[in-house]
Amino acid sequence: MALSKEDVEHVAHLARLGLGPAEVEQMREEISEILDHFRILQDLDTAEVPPTTQAVTLLSVDRDDEPGESLPASAVLFNAPEEEDGFFRVRAVLG
Amino acid sequence: MTSRGLWDLTIHEAHALLASRQVSSMELTEAVLRRIEAVEPAVGAFVTLTPDLAREQALAADRRLAAGEASPLTGVPGLIKDVICTRGVRTTCSSRMLEEFVPPYDATVVERLREAGLVMLGKANMDEFAMGSSTENSAFHPTRNPWDTQRVPGGSSGGSAAGVAAGEAIWALGSDTGGSIRQPAAFCGIVGLKPTYGLVSRYGLVAFASSLDQIGPMTRDVEDCALVLDAIAGYDPRDSTSIPLPRRGYAQDLEGGVKGLRIGVPREYLVEGIDPEVQRVVEAAAGVCAEMGAILDWDVSLPTTSYALAVYYILAPSEASANLARYDGVKYGYSATEPGGMWEAMMATRQEGFGPEVKRRIMLGTYALSAGYYDAYYLKAQKVRTLIRRDFEQAFATYDLLLTPTTPTVPFRLGEKMADPFQMYLSDVCTIPVNIAGLPALALPAGLVEGLPVGVQLIGKPLSEDLLLRAGHAFQQATSWHTLRPAAGPLSP
Numbered sequence: 001m002a003l004s005k006e007d008v009e010h011v012a013h014l015a016r017l018g019l020g021p022a023e024v025e026q027m028r029e030e031i032s033e034i035l036d037h038f039r040i041l042q043d044l045d046t047a048e049v050p051p052t053t054q055a056v057t058l059l060s061v062d063r064d065d066e067p068g069e070s071l072p073a074s075a076v077l078f079n080a081p082e083e084e085d086g087f088f089r090v091r092a093v094l095g
Numbered sequence: 096m097t098s099r100g101l102w103d104l105t106i107h108e109a110h111a112l113l114a115s116r117q118v119s120s121m122e123l124t125e126a127v128l129r130r131i132e133a134v135e136p137a138v139g140a141f142v143t144l145t146p147d148l149a150r151e152q153a154l155a156a157d158r159r160l161a162a163g164e165a166s167p168l169t170g171v172p173g174l175i176k177d178v179i180c181t182r183g184v185r186t187t188c189s190s191r192m193l194e195e196f197v198p199p200y201d202a203t204v205v206e207r208l209r210e211a212g213l214v215m216l217g218k219a220n221m222d223e224f225a226m227g228s229s230t231e232n233s234a235f236h237p238t239r240n241p242w243d244t245q246r247v248p249g250g251s252s253g254g255s256a257a258g259v260a261a262g263e264a265i266w267a268l269g270s271d272t273g274g275s276i277r278q279p280a281a282f283c284g285i286v287g288l289k290p291t292y293g294l295v296s297r298y299g300l301v302a303f304a305s306s307l308d309q310i311g312p313m314t315r316d317v318e319d320c321a322l323v324l325d326a327i328a329g330y331d332p333r334d335s336t337s338i339p340l341p342r343r344g345y346a347q348d349l350e351g352g353v354k355g356l357r358i359g360v361p362r363e364y365l366v367e368g369i370d371p372e373v374q375r376v377v378e379a380a381a382g383v384c385a386e387m388g389a390i391l392d393w394d395v396s397l398p399t400t401s402y403a404l405a406v407y408y409i410l411a412p413s414e415a416s417a418n419l420a421r422y423d424g425v426k427y428g429y430s431a432t433e434p435g436g437m438w439e440a441m442m443a444t445r446q447e448g449f450g451p452e453v454k455r456r457i458m459l460g461t462y463a464l465s466a467g468y469y470d471a472y473y474l475k476a477q478k479v480r481t482l483i484r485r486d487f488e489q490a491f492a493t494y495d496l497l498l499t500p501t502t503p504t505v506p507f508r509l510g511e512k513m514a515d516p517f518q519m520y521l522s523d524v525c526t527i528p529v530n531i532a533g534l535p536a537l538a539l540p541a542g543l544v545e546g547l548p549v550g551v552q553l554i555g556k557p558l559s560e561d562l563l564l565r566a567g568h569a570f571q572q573a574t575s576w577h578t579l580r581p582a583a584g585p586l587s588p
């Protein structure tokens with residue numbers, strides 16, 4: 001399955017992953033080759049087979065709606081690249 | 096006591112000396128720290144060394160030991176793979192993305208180990224974000240195999256495996272998503288266990304593939320493996336995939352042998368591409384089990400085995416693409432400094448913070464999940480996953496355990512498999528099906544080929560760790576592969 005340069009750029013955009021032109025080409029080659037190895041799955045008839053989403057079948061795991069301890073804000077902000085007045089400072093989202 | 100040095104003890108040997116106060120945790124820890132100084136330049140097992148913390152913890156352990164309040168791990172120095180969060184201690188996943196990240200909380204396994212009297216020597220090197228089979232994908236430095244420093248220790252828990260094998264830690268924790276505990280254990284001649292999915296809490300384990308990841312012990316022998324499992328296993332309400340069963344002990348149930356156990360050897364694991372010398376080791380190991388009274392059956396087939404690699408390399412990258420979306424330079428981790436708005440900054444952060452293998456898997460996974468391709472790739476892989484599970488379920492209706500190689504080859508050379516990603520992926524063919532089915536599996540040292548360690552793998556049905564450990568223990572009473580140590584150069588005992 002050969003990917004085009006546009007396919008790679010589209011997927012990189014979905015993943016918000018910057019790729020330089022050389023990286024795009026290398027990725028295009030490598031991923032196309034790896035996808036080829038996946039073709040063997042078409043050998044198997046899975047029309048009537050349910051998907052497995054998890055190895056252990058636990059359903060509707062929830063906890064009581066009780067407030068508990070949270071991390072203090074200072075601990076949460078400790079690793080912040082940019083912090084201001086107890087907020088995470090972010091880049092402009094619009095424009 | 097071995098003449099090789101305190102750093103060469105097992106947990107159970109160390110505990111006996113500590114409990115009888117013949118040796119203090121401080122002495123033991125200092126001995127291991129000196130060993131680290133001597134061999135770490137050649138091995139490179141550590142990302143972060145924490146000698147002061149270790150000494151502090153050793154002192155606290157000695158107080159507990161003096162008060163008679165110790166458990167088997169108390170005061171016995173260990174190493175934690177750098178994918179597991181340790182409060183106040185840098186946790187990097189061997190990635191530039193988290194190079195300066197200091198977690199504000201402990202993983203559940205670390206909390207439990209602290210309660211047991213943890214002495215932590217540091218954080219172990221790994222393939223970046225647990226993606227790899229050689230530890231060559233670490234953003235910082237490769238780790239070298241103590242048995243031959245031109246060769247890889249395996250991955251992604253290569254630092255943990257090499258550290259234990261080189262005497263730089265008495266035990267370690269690793270994590271396993273497609274073989275990342277078992278393959279490096281085999282390459283370094285130590286024991287590694289991937290528990291049943293859901294047995295060990297993933298709270299505080301930096302997520303790679305959430306339906307496949309498990310934390311597990313990496314130790315010098317099976318008894319030690321059981322002791323570490325005792326400390327970390329069991330229900331955790333903070334992990335919604337944690338199996339709600341009461342905690343139990345494994346270390347007290349190791350005797351019992353393998354007499355009468357039905358052990359199947361699935362033929363698909365002895366495939367083309369396997370080193371004939373590795374096959375010979377597996378056959379010899381099977382012979383040992385048969386001599387001990389197990390019933391071996393070589394006419395076993397798991398026909399979906401050859402599809403497991405494709406299933407894994409769709410599912411794991413897909414889950415990784417979702418799990419690694421959080422690394423956006425906003426709340427923690429690397430943040431690009433180039434000018435630009437939110438999205439440009441985010442793309443630059445991820446371009447600069449991630450290494451090539453991580454990017455490759457994010458791209459693969461994003462593609463497999465994207466509109467138009469989801470059914471053909473991700474959904475298809477999940478359906479084949481069901482078929483793989485059924486194959487194992489069918490096998491376990493007849494057999495108590497399955498015996499396979501752990502890896503198809505001996506440890507390969509540094510750089511040997513870096514040119515073609517798929518060649519690297521092939522080193523996990525024997526381990527991957529186990530994660531797909533959520534089963535427990537134990538890697539045991541079973542021989543040497545040209546002086547390099549080779550392991551066998553025992554696979555059990557869900558929650559059969561007791562049987563795996565019992566069989567492994569019996570194997571280690573009949574053999575001495577697990578007592579061998581690297582013989583060459585600065586690493587000679």
